[in-house]
Amino acid sequence: MIDNQQIVIKKDRKLAWLRVLVTGLLLFFAGILIMVLTGNPNLFPTVEMIGSFLVPVTFVVFLYERRHWSQLSLPTTALSFFYGGVLGVLAASLLEPIFIRQLTVFNVFVIAVIEESAKLLGVLVIARHWRHTSEMDGLILGAAAGMGFAALESSGYAFTAFLMSGGSLTATVGVTLLRGVLAPVGHGVWTAILAGVLFRESGEQHFHFNWKVLVAFLTVVLLHGLWDGIPMLITTYVSTGLDVFIGQSLVAGLGLFILWWQWREARRLQEDQHQLLGEASAA
Numbered sequence: 001m002i003d004n005q006q007i008v009i010k011k012d013r014k015l016a017w018l019r020v021l022v023t024g025l026l027l028f029f030a031g032i033l034i035m036v037l038t039g040n041p042n043l044f045p046t047v048e049m050i051g052s053f054l055v056p057v058t059f060v061v062f063l064y065e066r067r068h069w070s071q072l073s074l075p076t077t078a079l080s081f082f083y084g085g086v087l088g089v090l091a092a093s094l095l096e097p098i099f100i101r102q103l104t105v106f107n108v109f110v111i112a113v114i115e116e117s118a119k120l121l122g123v124l125v126i127a128r129h130w131r132h133t134s135e136m137d138g139l140i141l142g143a144a145a146g147m148g149f150a151a152l153e154s155s156g157y158a159f160t161a162f163l164m165s166g167g168s169l170t171a172t173v174g175v176t177l178l179r180g181v182l183a184p185v186g187h188g189v190w191t192a193i194l195a196g197v198l199f200r201e202s203g204e205q206h207f208h209f210n211w212k213v214l215v216a217f218l219t220v221v222l223l224h225g226l227w228d229g230i231p232m233l234i235t236t237y238v239s240t241g242l243d244v245f246i247g248q249s250l251v252a253g254l255g256l257f258i259l260w261w262q263w264r265e266a267r268r269l270q271e272d273q274h275q276l277l278g279e280a281s282a283a
Contacts, residue, residue, distance in 0.1 A: 007072040019060035022052035032173060044162070044172075051176035052154040056081075056147035059184045061191075063143050069270050070136045076126060078143045084122025084145020084191065085152040092149075105229050112224035116217065119149045119191045123198075124207070135266040139259075142195025146188040153187075154179040185252035186227060190220040196262050205207035213267050219258070227251045 031047035034040075064077055095114045100107050122145035123138070165171035174212045197216035202208045230247030237243075 013067050016065055017058050021054065021058045024050060027154040028054060032169070034171045036169070044071070048158050048176060050157060050204065051173070051180060052158060053151045055180040055183045056151040056188065057152075058146050059188055060140075063140050063282050067136055067140055068267060069273075070134060070140070072134075072137050072140055077140060080122050080126045080141040080144040081148035081151075082122070083148070084119050085120040085148025085150075087125065088115065088145065088149040089119040089156075091121060091153045103232075105232050108228040108232070109221060109225035111228070112221040115149070115187075115203050116194065116220050116224060118188060119187065120194060120198075122148065128207075129201075134270075135196045136270055137264070138199025139263060139266055140194045141199075143188045143192035145195070146186075147183065149191070149215070150179075150183045150187040154183065172186050182248065182252075185248075185256060186224075188240045189255040190224055190254075191260060193255070193258055194220045196266060199230075200266075223251055223255050236261030 028047065028050045029042055031050060035043040035047060054090050060077065061079060064072075064074065092111075092115050095110060095118070097111055099114065120142075123141045126141060127137075154176065157179060158172050161175040162168070162172040194213075198207060198209075198213050201210055201212050227248055231243040232252065234247065235243045
């Protein structure tokens with residue numbers, strides 16, 4: 001019989017993401033208020049970092065506490081966040097200037113190829129010597145790597161907004177909040193989809209890049225490219241701002257649906273394996 005206390009603890013753990021979000025928001029706005037009142041520019045990096053990392057970290061915590069029977073540890077997930085962010089941003093910053101001269105509809109897909117490959121580096125570094133048999137592990141590590149990339153990228157955009165606006169705190173906070181809202185439906189979703197398929201299709205010791213992984217890669221490249229490309233295509237038909245909203249809403253909905261379906265299948269597979277193990281132990 002399940003103890004009521006165990007049920008309460010389990011429910012409490014599933015609200016960790018909410019506590020992270022609320023606490024982070026309070027600290028973010030408290031930092032802004034103190035910076036305005038004191039005029040202390042030294043607080044800017046702290047406030048900007050909290051704002052850029054808050055939603056990505058919350059998203060990863062939300063998925064991690066729903067990992068069910070996965071043996072994935074929190075330190076490993078954090079390392080995927082770190083490596084996916086740092087290696088992804090460095091690789092993308094190095095390659096994009098080489099291949100991209102101007103932003104066109106075609107080139108946004110080139111950017112998508114570069115960034116989706118770069119983000120996956122974090123997962124490959126973390127799990128290169130693992131048994132790659134759990135799709136759930138791949139989903140969580142992929143989401144962490146993608147969110148690490150999103151957090152560092154948002155930091156860069158916020159800093160650029162600060163410089164371009166002549167030190168405007170309003171512009172910087174606006175960019176930080178906007179990218180924070182968009183973070184869970186972009187990079188984290190795309191890398192989670194790709195890494196989940198990669199883990200599902202791989203063997204005990206080595207990654208297998210078969211045609212299903214290729215299809216997953218092309219899918220996330222398409223989603224990423226459409227995220228930037230649709231607004232460019234429809235901007236002549238709708239007002240500025242609405243084009244971005246329409247395009248990114250469509251891509252976000254499709255990406256979240258694919259991730260939800262994949263997460264459901266990974267959970268079902270976990271439950272089947274857990275049941276088989278329980279039956280084998282009972283026998």
